[in-house]
Amino acid sequence: MKYTMIIVTMLIFSGCSSKLVRVMPYEKENFAMTKMSLNPLAERSEQEGHILLIREASAGGDSSFQGGCGCR
Amino acid sequence: MSLIKSFFIGIMLFIPFLKSYASGLKDTVSVGFNTYGDTNDVQVYSPTFSIMKTLSKHFLVGFKMRVDAISSASIRNASGDKSLVDTVAGASDKSGFDDIRFAPTFIVSYDDGENSVSGGGYYSKEVDYTGKAIFLNYVRQLNQDNTAVGIGFSQSNDKWSPIFKRNLPKDYRNEQKIDLSVNQLLSPTASIQFVYSYMNSTGFLSSPYHYVKQTDLARFENYKDTRMGQAFAIKGVNLLTPSTSIKYSYRYYKDDWDISSHTISTEVLHDINKKIMIGARVRYYTQTKASFTKDIGTYKQSDTYFVTDYRMSAFNSYSFGVPITYKPSVDSPYKFSFSMDYYQTSDNDYIKQWQKTDNLKAIYTSFSFEYEF
Secondary structure, three states, X not given: OHHHHHHHHHHHHHHOOHHHOOOOHHHOXXXXXXXXXXXXXXXXXXXXXXXXXXXXXXXXXXXXXXXXXXXX | OHHHHHHXXXXXXXXXXXXXXXXXXXXXEEEEEEEXXXXXXXXXXXXXXXXXXXXXXXXXXXXXXXXXXXXXXXXXXXXXXXXXXXXXXXXXXXXXXXXXXXXXXXXXXXXXXXXXXXXXXXXXXXXXXXXXXXXXXXXXXXOOOOEEEEEEEEEEEEXXXXXXOOOOOOOEEEEEEEEEEEEEXXXXXXXXXXXXXXXXXXEXXXXXXXXXXXXXXXXXXXXXXXXXXXXXXXXXXXXXXXXXXXXXXXEEEEEOOOOEEEEEEEEEEEEOOOOEEEEEEEEEEEEOOOOXXXXXXXXXXXXXXXXXXXXXXXXXXXXXXXXXXXXXXXXXXXXXXXXXXXXXXXXXXXXHHHHOXXXXXXXXXXXEEEEEO
């Protein structure tokens, strides 16, 4: 099942590679705006990531590094 | 979860067949000041500093410093004994601030437009805890910058040094984390990101200070010494109007302590004019309890695991906040940002028992000034 999923994923992406190009370079000006970033305030994200690691038992899903501390 | 892993492995194997391209490195200096305060009498003041300097067109080095000055007016452990330390929030006894944590991070990045690699080292020193970690991230741009695939790895090797003599069964806490991510532009006004994280922890994973105190027993908190967790997140951003965007995210987490959680959040950002952006956001979180967490007052001498920390119990939380950014002009090298958030948990027996309030309420703020040179 695992290997089938890997192969299917590769085939799907191989078949629709060109369809993944949805936005031309001249159409990307919107993504230069702060409000279009998934992480518009870096300082806040870092602070909040640390607080939530301390206040809740879950982690991950953020593709960023958070170092360890004794408060966890 | 194994299907999700297979999905990402499939994407990673597919990378060599794709065409790729661009991005950029910038020289920046930033200073920040963050605060945190909650109803458990914990106050944290955190000045931060970072500098990123390009060495060439493709290489950048950086240094970040964070200092957490922790003040806990009622430093107490779970029993209320002031001779012991660390609240659930984590302050340790000392004059002035109860603890001061220094956490420098060194970063090296390479970016050639198609490939971006960044790595570094992290060090954190508190009176009773030393954290050391290395991390490495790789991102590849694909499909004329419509797709970005990333993989990140970090390894932490931390050490406990309790401020009173206690022989811990293990005095270390080691953690590995692997993140796989895929970003995809969906249209000129929308993008989406998928992230899968695998986390593994070993060592002493509870607090060395908290202990369960019942009429018939008093035992130090004790958890399992291994923990494996996985998280899957989906995030997106859409431009609603030329001046307004909306972000949304969902995360599912599960680990082998039987804790699972769901997190949803959304944020609206709006440009008031060319200089000022404001926003509003809400977040909701819910988790189940760990398999070894029992009802308050029901622990027995024969139990292996003992819990005082509400994070091992089932609870919900929500938060809402407002950010604001200011940039003097579109091409100004200066940027200011500020945010304030309110956080509250649901009523919880563990919080009630050990922190003497029905729930936990907190306010945290973040301020930063960034200069691009």
